[in-house]
Amino acid sequence: MSRLCCRFAQTLTLALPALLLGSLLLGWTVPVVAAEPGTGVLSAEESDPNRLGWMQGFPPAPEQVIGQPDSNYFSFPKMRWTVCHFRELLPTKQVSRGLGEPMPLAYALDDAINDIAFTPIDGDEPMSWQASLNENYTDGLLILHQGQVVYEVYSGCLDEAGQHGAMSVTKSMTGLLGEVLVAEGVLDEQALVGDILPELADSAFGNATVKQLLEMTTGLAYSEDYSDPNAEIWAYNAAASPLPKPEDYTGPRTYYEYLATVQPQGEHGQMFGYKTINTDALGWVIARTTGESVASLLSSRLWRHMGAEQDAYFTVDSIGTPFAGGGLSAGLRDMARVGQLVLNEGVINGERLFPAAAVERIRQGGDKQAFAAAGYRYLPGGSYRGMWWSLHNEHGAFAARGVHGQTIYIDPTAEMVIVRFASHPVAGNAANDPTSLPAYQAVAEYLLNRSPGY
Template identity: 35%
Template sequence: MNSRRIMAAFPAAAEDQVTLANWRQHPYSEWAFRNVRELLPTANIARSREPSPLSFAPRYLDDVSFADLRGETIDVSKALRSSHTDGIVVSHRGQIVFEWYAHDLTPDTPHLIFSVSKSIAGTLGGILADNGKLDPDAPVTRYIPEMEGSVYGGACTVRHLLDMSVGIRFDEDYMARDGDVINYRRSTGWEPPDPSLPPTNLRDYLRTLRPNGTPHGHTFHYVSTNTDVLGWVYERACGISYAKILSHYIWQPMGAEHDAYIAVDSRGAARVAGGICASLRDLARFGEMMRNHGVSNSRQVVPSWWIDDIRHNGNAEAWARGDLTKVFPNGNYRSKWYTIDRSETPFAAVGIHGQWIYVDPVDETVIARVSSQPLPMDLDLDHMWMRGYRAIATRLSGKS
């Protein structure tokens, strides 16, 4: 199919129409991931009135080489064009040194970032904790009493939500045609409604989830619903909507240049786990803030102790017992951020279909990349780009 024809006519022909049934399928996703607002209800995340200024120092990085999927040499230029990348921004020492866009994405266009949204939520938790609004060690039911009787009742704490260590019965299989992920997506409005089933919504669905018999804190078990519950906790702690919390505590203080937005369900519940759409430059600002120990726009936006905790803590044993060791064999997870390798310093926010914020404090490099990869999880592409990120950072550091 010619992706240029998708949604190009008014109205589009049936075969070129993006719908809830096909919007996450390639090539429809090239259009959908930058036009989520035309498919789903959303809530606005207001930008700063005084955006942090960007500094540009262009570098030629097209020829930076690394190993491709087959172990052969590929360069950045070819990798971008062959991996369904929609855009990339590279910054070094706070200056944008490389910027590239495709598939009609522009510097001003928000792009769906899927689970990079989780890392933003995890970062927000540190700000709320530092402000005395959130106790990470408190039980979830302190904030949401309605969760008693679900997996999130009893001994489940906010920290278990942050670190994906809830002992929950849930199979996060993105390729499944029925079961947990489909039911979850249907509750958020991300799937076409099933006329044979009664209507549902996200918060009601979250209360139906049950334990798997594993003690909370024992095992890293990646389940998106944990982050949606976390967002609900934040709303109860602050008394305002998640979109307004995020704008007030991060997007505006960080100096975001563009409004972002987040998908919401039929009752306004935010898809905290994967529904944020943001511009690449603002994602780069966010990554740069993390590299600079929480400072952005000359302000301490995120407490430095929280970023230290993200980088140096986490439960390596729980990670080793978990379900993503194929992605990061020697990795870790803390407050929704991945440590790629515990023996190295880079850490990352990662979303399905190829969304990344890669932060390398030693080489002073931040890489924000958004994509419309056909597979939700493509380990070969992820590992190729991890080699690419390292190669870019190494070039910029002058080590080679």
């Protein structure tokens, strides 16, 4: 267990109690507080869900049950089991792969990747790629180079036939669908949300544009600060839950009802504000525009045509609305297929699934000034567009990112896609970026410089 693993220990004790479903929504807002080593956070090996025995046996021992509704199922280390088992705890909606044959990925594995060294951000000692996997509580990681799998590993709760929560990588799927519709002329990015969804006309979303949703530059009175009992996230979570509401509950009962209550704060278009409800609003815009839910559209536009091996699924609210902002679970290789499809700007297995312009917009990125104002320490000079994060680094890398370490990281220069599922104890990716982003860059440089005939 290296020193790095304990940096987040103090954060952990602040951030973890009783988050439950709420954690699903947690964005980048958890501060990383440096703590002394030895403060007792279990390492990846120590917290391995198989080792801890969650849900093993018939029945599992009472202290090893992770179930509804009492078990605080998204607290660490239980969440290391839960990330692979959302459907066993919540109602879900299928993202069908259809009935055809899966299109196998091509393989050209390169074990030398394990030995690639990089220096963590703010670190002074090199770390190996292989060491970074446990450091980041990796459950599954796959690297595609020029369309071939050069690296693949599973750990913790995940295997090749399992599905893992994509968390806010879901946003990038919803955002991609949105950009596809814009590129096809089906959706006007200058249209006002209130014109598409009259139900939101009187909310803060009413006079925001679709583009402002896609870039998350809306001005919304919405806090995801879990330490504040009055933060809007709590009302959102209550509305989103598919479980029965308390008898005296009088609040909104669905995603849609919640969105209609959102009040303005500041002006639209001024500043990037990472707020999950933008994606839920975009999901609603997409559904109203196309007549398909995001779950259905993700199937009909991507999953049924990209040679997917597995169905994916979304968690839903009490009226079956897929959680467009964070509810997707999928197989690792299928996420890699999405990454390759995006790297290829809409083409996979020789078939064009959507216009290249959809990805071009994402790659261009959003408003850097609006982004800079939000102060992401590990993404200096970055931006956000189509619900993807643009690093604007020398390689032009951009990424889908979800709490606890989920990512689709695309490096067009290196023709590289990295997909990772993880269950890091700290939600915010600022806890794993120091040992992830430079590692990805190091692999990209290795692949670029590898002898051609490798």
